[in-house]
Amino acid sequence: MEAIQQLRNIRLEKLRKLKELGINPYSYNFDRSHLTREIVENFSSLEKNEKQVSVAGRIMAIRESGKKAAFADLQDSSGKIQIYFRMDKLGEKKYEIFKLADIGDIFGIKGVVFKTRTGEITIFAEDIEILAKTLRPLPVVKEKKVDGKSVFYDQFSDTDLRYRMRYVDLIVNPAVKNVFIKRSKIIESMRKFLTDRGYLEVETPILQPIYGGASARPFVTYHNALDMKLYLRIANELYLKRLIVGGFDGVFEFSKDFRNEGMDRMHNPEFTQMELYIAYHDYEFMMKLVEEMMYRIAIEVNNSPILKFQGMEADLTPPWKRISLYDAIKDETGYELMNKTKEEIIEISEKLDVSIEKFWAKGKIVEEIFSECVEHKIIQPTFITDFPIEISPLAKKKRGNPQLTERFEQYILGKEVANAFSELNDPIDQKERFLDQMEQLKAGDEEAQVLDEDYIMALEYGLPPTTGIGIGIDRLTMLFTDSPSIRDVILFPHMRPIKKETDDQL
Numbered sequence: 001m002e003a004i005q006q007l008r009n010i011r012l013e014k015l016r017k018l019k020e021l022g023i024n025p026y027s028y029n030f031d032r033s034h035l036t037r038e039i040v041e042n043f044s045s046l047e048k049n050e051k052q053v054s055v056a057g058r059i060m061a062i063r064e065s066g067k068k069a070a071f072a073d074l075q076d077s078s079g080k081i082q083i084y085f086r087m088d089k090l091g092e093k094k095y096e097i098f099k100l101a102d103i104g105d106i107f108g109i110k111g112v113v114f115k116t117r118t119g120e121i122t123i124f125a126e127d128i129e130i131l132a133k134t135l136r137p138l139p140v141v142k143e144k145k146v147d148g149k150s151v152f153y154d155q156f157s158d159t160d161l162r163y164r165m166r167y168v169d170l171i172v173n174p175a176v177k178n179v180f181i182k183r184s185k186i187i188e189s190m191r192k193f194l195t196d197r198g199y200l201e202v203e204t205p206i207l208q209p210i211y212g213g214a215s216a217r218p219f220v221t222y223h224n225a226l227d228m229k230l231y232l233r234i235a236n237e238l239y240l241k242r243l244i245v246g247g248f249d250g251v252f253e254f255s256k257d258f259r260n261e262g263m264d265r266m267h268n269p270e271f272t273q274m275e276l277y278i279a280y281h282d283y284e285f286m287m288k289l290v291e292e293m294m295y296r297i298a299i300e301v302n303n304s305p306i307l308k309f310q311g312m313e314a315d316l317t318p319p320w321k322r323i324s325l326y327d328a329i330k331d332e333t334g335y336e337l338m339n340k341t342k343e344e345i346i347e348i349s350e351k352l353d354v355s356i357e358k359f360w361a362k363g364k365i366v367e368e369i370f371s372e373c374v375e376h377k378i379i380q381p382t383f384i385t386d387f388p389i390e391i392s393p394l395a396k397k398k399r400g401n402p403q404l405t406e407r408f409e410q411y412i413l414g415k416e417v418a419n420a421f422s423e424l425n426d427p428i429d430q431k432e433r434f435l436d437q438m439e440q441l442k443a444g445d446e447e448a449q450v451l452d453e454d455y456i457m458a459l460e461y462g463l464p465p466t467t468g469i470g471i472g473i474d475r476l477t478m479l480f481t482d483s484p485s486i487r488d489v490i491l492f493p494h495m496r497p498i499k500k501e502t503d504d505q506l
Contacts, residue, residue, distance in 0.1 A: 004136070004137070007136075007137050008135055008136060008137075011102055011133070011134065011135045011136075011137075012135060014100045014102065014133070015133050015135070017100055018097065018100055018130065018133065021093065021096065021097070023097060023130060025130050025132070025133035026131075026132055026133065027108070027129060027130070027131040027132070030054070030056050030108035030129060030131055031054060032054050032055060032056050032108075033052075033053050033054045033055075034053050034054070034055060035055070035076055035077065035078040035079075036055055036057065036074065036075075036076050036078050036079045036080060036081040037078035037079045038078070039053055039055065039081060039113060039121065039123070040079070040081065040121055043113060043115075043121050046112075046113045047112075047113050047114060047115075050112055051112070052110055052111065052112055052126065053110070053111065053112070053113060053123065054108065054109065054110045055074060055076060055081065055108070055109050055123065056076060056106065056107065056108040056109070056131060057074045057075050057076030057077075057106065057107070058074065058075050058076075058104055058105065058106050058107075058171065059072050059073070059074060059101055059102070059103055059104065059105050059106075059107055060072075060073045060074070060075045060080065060103060060104075060138075061073040061103065062101065062103065068086065068087040068088070068095070069084070069085065069086045069087070070084075070085045070098070071083065071084055071085070071122075072085065072101075074107065074109060074123075075171075075174065077177070079174075081121065081122070081123060082116070082120050082121070082122040082123070083109055083111075083122065083123050083125055084111075084116075084122050084123065084124050084125060085098050085125050085128070086124075086125075089124065089125065089126060090125060090126070090127070090128065094127065094128055097128060097130055098125075098128060101130070102133075102134060102137070103137070103138055104134040104136075104137065104138040104171070105130060105132065105133055105134050106130070106131040106132040106134075107128055107129065107130055107131060108128065108129040108130075108131050109123055109125050109127075109128055110125070110126055110127040110128070111123040111124045111125045111126040111127070112124050112126065138168065138171060138172055139156040139168065139172055155172075155173070156168065156169060156172045156173060159485075159487075160495070160498075162176075163487050163493050163495055164495050164498075166491055166492055178481075179477070179481045179483060179488060179489055180489075180491060182301060182477070182480060182481050183473070183477040183481070183489055185300070185301045186297055186301055186473070186476060186477055186480055187254060187274075187473060189296065189297045189300045189301055190274060190293065190297060190471075191254070193293050193296055193297070194250075194252050194276065194293075197250070198249070198250065199249075199250035199251065199252050199276065199278065200248055200250065200251050200252070201251075201252055201253065201254075202240070202243060202248075202251045202252070202253055203253060204233075204236045204239035204240060204253060204255070205233065205239060206232060206233050206255075206256065207221070207223070207230045207231070207232065207233075208230065208231050208232075208233050209228065209229075209230060209231075210231070210450060210452045210454070211231040211232075211233065211234050211450065212234070212235070212237070212238045212449055212450060212452045212455065213233075213234065213235030213236060213237030213238045213239075213394070214234045214235035214237070214257075214259070214449075214470075215391070215447040215448065215449060216234040216235075216259040216260070216261060216447050217234075217259065217260040217261060217446050217447055218231040218232060218233075218234050218258070218259070218260055219231065219232040219258050219259075219260050219269075232258035233255070233257055233258065234257055234258065234259050235255075235257055235273075235275065235470065236253055236255045236257070236275050237275060237277075237394065237468060237470070238452060238455045240252075240253060240275055240277045240468070241277055241423060241455075241458070241463060241466065241468065242455070242458045243277075244277050244279050244463060244464065244466050245458045245459070245461055245462065245463050248279070249278070249279045249280070250276070250277065250278040250279065251276075251277055252274060252275060252276040252277070253274070253275055254272060254273075254274050254473065255272070255273060255274075255275060256270060256271075256272055257270075257271055257272075257273055258270050259271075263494060265484065265485045265486060265487075266415070266475065266486055267486065268474065268486050268487065268490055268493050268494055269494055270494060271472065271473075271474050271486075271490075272472075272473040272474055273470050273471060273472050273473055274470070274471045274473060275468065275469065275470045275471075276468060276469050276471075277423070277466055277467070277468040278466065278467055278468070279464045279465070279466050280464055280465055280466075281465065281466070281467045282396075282406060282422040282465065282467050283385075283406045283407065283408055283420055283421060283422045283467050285467055286408075286420045286467040286468075286469050287320075287322070287383050287408060287420075288318075290410060290418060290420070290469065290471075291316075291318035291319060291320055291381075292318065294316050294381070295316045295317060295318055297480075298316045298480075301480060302480060305317045307412065307413060307479050307480065308482060309413045309478070309479050309482050310413075310482065310484060312379055312413050312414070313379075314379055314380050314381055314412050314413050314479075315380065315381075316381055316412075320380070320381040320382060320383060321380060321381070321382040321383070322382070322383045322385055322408075323382065323383075323384060323385065324384070324385050324386040324404075325366070325367075325370055325384050325385065325386055325387055325388075326338045326366070326386070328370065328374050328378075328384055329366070329369060329370055329373070329374055332373055332374045332377065333348075333352060333369070333373050333374075335348050335352075337366055337369070341362075342361075342362040342365070345362055345365050345366060345369075346358065346365060348369070349365055349368070349369055352369060352372070352373055354368055354369050354372045354373065355368075356368050357444070357445075359443045359444045359445065360445065361388075361390035361391065361440055361445075362388065362390060363387070363388025363389065363390030363391040363392075364388075364390065364391050364445070366388055367387070367388070367391055370384070375411055375414065375415075375416060376414040377414065378411040378412075378414060379412075379413055379414060380412075381410065381411070381412045382410070382411050382412075383408045383409075383410055384408060384409045384410075384411060385406075385407070385408045386398055386401075386404040386405070386406070386407065386408075387404065387405055387407040387409075388403065388404060388405070389402070389403060389404065389405050389433075390436070390440075392405040392407045392421070393424075393430075393433040393434060393436070393437050393449055394421060394423065394424055394430075394433075394449075395407040395421035395422060395423070395424055396421065396422040396423065396424050396425070396426075397429075405421065405422075406421060406422035407419070407420065407421045407422075408420050410471075412479055413479055415475055415478070415479065416472075416475070417471060417472055417475050417476055417479070418469055418470065418471040418472070419469065419470050420467065420468060420469035420470070421467065421468055421469075422465075422466075422467055423463065423465075423466040423467060423468050425459060425462075425463035425464070425465065425466060426459075427456050427459035427460045430455075430456060430459055431451070431456050434449060434450070434451040434452065434456070435451065437449040437450065437451075438450065438451055474486050474489055474490060477489040
């Protein structure tokens with residue numbers, strides 16, 4: 001902490017000197033003519049026409065070249081470019097401003113482009129303006145050429161600090177931006193795919209009087225004016241299906257959802273998902289739509305149907321494999337669970353070393369066996385279908401087997417990405433399912449769903465045959481960017497509190 005404070009004091013002194021020179025070190029605006037990448041791409045014409053350019057960005061390196069000249073690297077959102085400063089070109093006052101610069105300061109530069117003797121594209125500074133004086137030093141990454149390749153030293157690589165201080169991470173690790181640019185492109189591609197088919201993007205409440213639409217514990221809050229408890233939504237499913245009742249043929253929403261659960265590489269309590277509901281279709285239709293949509297996104301975002309993730313590869317070219325939950329378990333473990341009693345399934349879970357709670361419903365134990373023994377081995381895109389009715393309270397019973405439901409989960413590269421149903425539209429059956437969930441809640445299952453009487457009322461006005469799906473945008477982005485943790489694809493992930501040691505670590 002003391003070392004950081006000493007460096008900060010030096011910068012504060014430079015800030016004072018800038019003000020003595022009559023300089024406002026925190027400017028209001030600066031007109032840029034080019035991004036650094038554009039200068040590199042258009043260098044020949046800019047040099048030929050001797051056209052002045054103006055750029056703005058952070059000073060990321062300073063190299064003295066005698067007492068009256070220096071080079072610096074300026075970084076903006078598109079890349080880096082070298083700047084050449086010389087006193088006789090800038091004048092003494094402007095050069096003094098540059099001499100008071102620190103790495104991390106934001107400058108505006110005007111000048112003409114040229115190439116140095118080593119062939120590096122450079123801007124010869126004719127005028128400069130400090131736009132923001134930084135008071136804290138950056139953990140600057142050092143770059144060295146070894147056998148013609150860039151080798152980096154002193155990188156800001158502590159993942160815990162990078163997640164907590166994403167603003168620093170983005171400055172000193174510019175490649176991190178690419179993950180979030182690709183995330184935006186995934187959402188843009190998905191949105192266009194759906195709107196091109198006539199589906200309407202909508203918004204539904206985040207604060208809800210009754211949480212529902214998923215099996216999860218909610219975050220609880222309180223509305224003072226209404227004197228009532230409210231919940232942050234765990235899903236937007238029940239509201240979107242109300243809109244199908246109201247007459248829309250297809251609606252979707254990119255939503256922030258909140259689940260009061262643990263945090264790990266695959267889970268963050270605040271996450272993003274896209275939910276889509278389409279009238280007059282079933283889960284077979286949704287499988288085909290998902291295949292086509294995911295393939296289209298892969299081509300538009302990655303220029304290939306092949307996803308590469310942590311040394312694995314998956315081909316998103318349709319059609320994808322379809323296999324029932326019970327058949328997938330049997331193929332992997334050798335155990336047939338379909339017609340077993342709860343007691344027999346508990347015995348099998350013990351043989352497979354799968355931890356379960358004895359009060360869980362039979363279907364939930366089956367799901368846990370699948371989660372522990374099977375899902376991480378599913379590499380190629382696969383639809384796992386036909387889940388037990390006990391754990392699928394919002395899905396229609398499977399035609400020909402009322403113990404199961406018309407539900408699928410989509411897996412790629414060992415990760416669950418989506419969950420979909422032929423939606424239950426029988427209000428009497430739905431209420432019975434909710435009541436069964438309430439019994440599971442009383443038995444100790446904190447993630448069981450609750451009875452939503454208003455939703456039942458909506459169903460009594462008539463929900464047409466409907467299929468729906470929820471797709472995890474964070475997990476999908478992980479797979480598209482080869483990111484091992486969900487925190488790598490969320491700009492500001494939730495973190496455990498730490499002691500005030502951040503300054504020492506930087």
